[in-house]
Amino acid sequence: MSEIKLKNYKMSLLVIGSLALDTIETPFGKAEYTLGGSATFISTTASYFLDGVRLVGIVGNDFPAGEIEFLKSRNIDISGLEISKSKKTFHWHGVYHTDMNQRDSITTDLNAFEDFDPVIPENFRDSEFVCLGNVNPEIQKKVILQLRKPKFVMIDTMNFWIEGKLPQLKETMKLVDMMVVNDSEARMLSGEDNLIKASKKIFEMGPKMLIIKKGEHGALLITKDFVFIVPAFLLETVFDPTGAGDTFAGGFMGWLSKTGDLSPANLKLAVVYGSVMASLAVEKFSLDGIRSLSREKILNRLNEFRNLTHFDLVSI
Amino acid sequence: MSEIKLKNYKMSLLVIGSLALDTIETPFGKAEYTLGGSATFISTTASYFLDGVRLVGIVGNDFPAGEIEFLKSRNIDISGLEISKSKKTFHWHGVYHTDMNQRDSITTDLNAFEDFDPVIPENFRDSEFVCLGNVNPEIQKKVILQLRKPKFVMIDTMNFWIEGKLPQLKETMKLVDMMVVNDSEARMLSGEDNLIKASKKIFEMGPKMLIIKKGEHGALLITKDFVFIVPAFLLETVFDPTGAGDTFAGGFMGWLSKTGDLSPANLKLAVVYGSVMASLAVEKFSLDGIRSLSREKILNRLNEFRNLTHFDLVSI
Numbered sequence: 061m062s063e064i065k066l067k068n069y070k071m072s073l074l075v076i077g078s079l080a081l082d083t084i085e086t087p088f089g090k091a092e093y094t095l096g097g098s099a100t101f102i103s104t105t106a107s108y109f110l111d112g113v114r115l116v117g118i119v120g121n122d123f124p125a126g127e128i129e130f131l132k133s134r135n136i137d138i139s140g141l142e143i144s145k146s147k148k149t150f151h152w153h154g155v156y157h158t159d160m161n162q163r164d165s166i167t168t169d170l171n172a173f174e175d176f177d178p179v180i181p182e183n184f185r186d187s188e189f190v191c192l193g194n195v196n197p198e199i200q201k202k203v204i205l206q207l208r209k210p211k212f213v214m215i216d217t218m219n220f221w222i223e224g225k226l227p228q229l230k231e232t233m234k235l236v237d238m239m240v241v242n243d244s245e246a247r248m249l250s251g252e253d254n255l256i257k258a259s260k261k262i263f264e265m266g267p268k269m270l271i272i273k274k275g276e277h278g279a280l281l282i283t284k285d286f287v288f289i290v291p292a293f294l295l296e297t298v299f300d301p302t303g304a305g306d307t308f309a310g311g312f313m314g315w316l317s318k319t320g321d322l323s324p325a326n327l328k329l330a331v332v333y334g335s336v337m338a339s340l341a342v343e344k345f346s347l348d349g350i351r352s353l354s355r356e357k358i359l360n361r362l363n364e365f366r367n368l369t370h371f372d373l374v375s376i
Numbered sequence: 377m378s379e380i381k382l383k384n385y386k387m388s389l390l391v392i393g394s395l396a397l398d399t400i401e402t403p404f405g406k407a408e409y410t411l412g413g414s415a416t417f418i419s420t421t422a423s424y425f426l427d428g429v430r431l432v433g434i435v436g437n438d439f440p441a442g443e444i445e446f447l448k449s450r451n452i453d454i455s456g457l458e459i460s461k462s463k464k465t466f467h468w469h470g471v472y473h474t475d476m477n478q479r480d481s482i483t484t485d486l487n488a489f490e491d492f493d494p495v496i497p498e499n500f501r502d503s504e505f506v507c508l509g510n511v512n513p514e515i516q517k518k519v520i521l522q523l524r525k526p527k528f529v530m531i532d533t534m535n536f537w538i539e540g541k542l543p544q545l546k547e548t549m550k551l552v553d554m555m556v557v558n559d560s561e562a563r564m565l566s567g568e569d570n571l572i573k574a575s576k577k578i579f580e581m582g583p584k585m586l587i588i589k590k591g592e593h594g595a596l597l598i599t600k601d602f603v604f605i606v607p608a609f610l611l612e613t614v615f616d617p618t619g620a621g622d623t624f625a626g627g628f629m630g631w632l633s634k635t636g637d638l639s640p641a642n643l644k645l646a647v648v649y650g651s652v653m654a655s656l657a658v659e660k661f662s663l664d665g666i667r668s669l670s671r672e673k674i675l676n677r678l679n680e681f682r683n684l685t686h687f688d689l690v691s692i
């Protein structure tokens with residue numbers, strides 16, 4: 061395995077999104093008020109790639125001090141983390157059934173997150189790489205406009221915003237380099253069933269690249285120049301899929317921020333690192349799969365992904 | 377691209393299945409009484425890998441002489457092709473809707489195929505590689521028992537036989553090396569939702585390897601030792617998916633028969649050749665996508681598959 065060589069490149073990754081306390085039920089168990097939220101998954105994952113991931117978010121007065129210590133232990137810069145004095149932390153309660161691709165939201169108490177109106181700290185405004193978790197597109201736009209000259213901005217979004225805030229989402233999309241959606245969202249946003257045609261329509265709206273998540277079928281990276289496909293890792297047991305998409309985004313953006321390299325070969329590897337991290341996340345409940353990973357475990361899984369898809373060319 | 381080196385290896389591939397005249401409607405057009413059937417797709421595809429593919433099947437008295445000439449022009453050995461004097465050729469009429477993963481069968485007239493009770497010609501009984509298209513498992517078994525000492529037997533099957541002839545299918549499965557099913561059939565046959573668990577159950581029934589087709593999401597090769605995933609090629613327009621699975625099987629078995637090599641690396645490449653051929657087939661109507669392919673076109677698509685999934689390892 062080769063090593064990256066970096067010259068005078070100063071890594072910086074800004075992560076914005078939710079921090080939550082989740083109650084999760086899957087066929088394999090239940091966890092109550094466990095650490096969750098898009099920004100939590102993204103920043104924790106990215107912390108395996110670079111130090112000083114810049115986190116901007118809001119939590120309530122009930123947020124466990126131990127979890128703040130956890131984020132600090134991952135060398136995440138929490139100087140942009142607001143703690144509400146009067147409100148509780150965002151709480152989501154979800155139930156997964158036998159088909160883990162489907163889930164029901166039992167409760168979504170926004171609490172402190174309702175007031176989330178992020179002001180980017182001065183020392184974060186020079187961030188080169190920016191990962192905006194799935195929040196209101198108006199907030200995403202306000203964040204981007206506070207930045208000096210980001211090199212690469214990626215947003216996540218979902219059907220809720222495509223249906224309810226399409227004009228606002230389209231305004232935000234003009235400002236981003238890459239967007240993450242799942243396959244049904246790509247179809248909804250473009251009105252095209254075929255994913256290549258859908259991507260072309262979405263490129264006209266602003267982003268130059270798309271990641272299309274297909275759940276158990278993996279993910280696609282589609283740019284104007286090439287397509288890359290990574291399968292999902294075949295696990296005998298998916299313990300809890302919560303945060304898989306955010307973990308993917310964290311691995312993808314973590315690798316890009318670490319290397320600063322937007323070449324096709326490096327974008328492909330970023331997609332694989334995203335999938336590697338997501339496959340490790342879903343093996344345990346909640347954030348547990350990525351709380352404490354060794355470099356060796358990540359690189360072993362990377363090798364397993366290689367064996368899963370690589371073949372040697374021999375001509376007929 | 378490297379070249380294969382073969383020493384004293386005598387290629388032989390026996391193909392058994394249906395030959396049909398299909399009427400196909402897709403959102404892109406309609407073809408009437410066009411050449412179809414599993415054995416047709418398998419043998420035509422395999423003919424790009426080796427000469428003298430051994431075809432056993434039955435057609436009716438209306439089968440176009442020109443199509444027999446076509447099969448001969450592909451150097452397919454049709455000495456095992458029976459021509460019914462009194463009946464017409466198997467006719468299937470299918471309609472695909474906007475979602476090309478779904479199709480309705482309007483007509484299925486078995487005609488001559490109803491009497492299909494294949495007697496394997498003496499000079500075919502030493503075949504090393506055997507590809508049994510999706511027919512009644514009792515017929516598949518009768519064919520296998522007529523063979524001397526096949527090196528590798530593969531069967532295709534479908535939900536119709538899993539539901540209607542499960543005991544017979546299980547008898548046949550004891551005699552085969554590999555089986556091809558789609559994901560829902562793997563789940564139906566095993567009673568397991570997870571495809572790794574499903575494969576383990578199916579291995580207990582006989583086959584040592586499985587190919588699980590996932591339509592637009594590609595295909596899996598699962599053996600007792602490793603898993604390999606190949607995506608479907610992302611096409612902007614899938615013109616007609618008829619025969620895609622049989623074309624996959626033809627490419628897979630064609631490559632294995634050509635090389636005689638059952639190593640993991642070569643099995644992986646066989647899966648890729650199967651996908652390459654299937655991706656070329658669905659670009660045109662019916663058999664047209666694979667009637668006349670150049671070696672260059674096949675190798676170009678092989679390279680495109682490589683670019684779609686390959687990445688270079690760089691460590692974090």
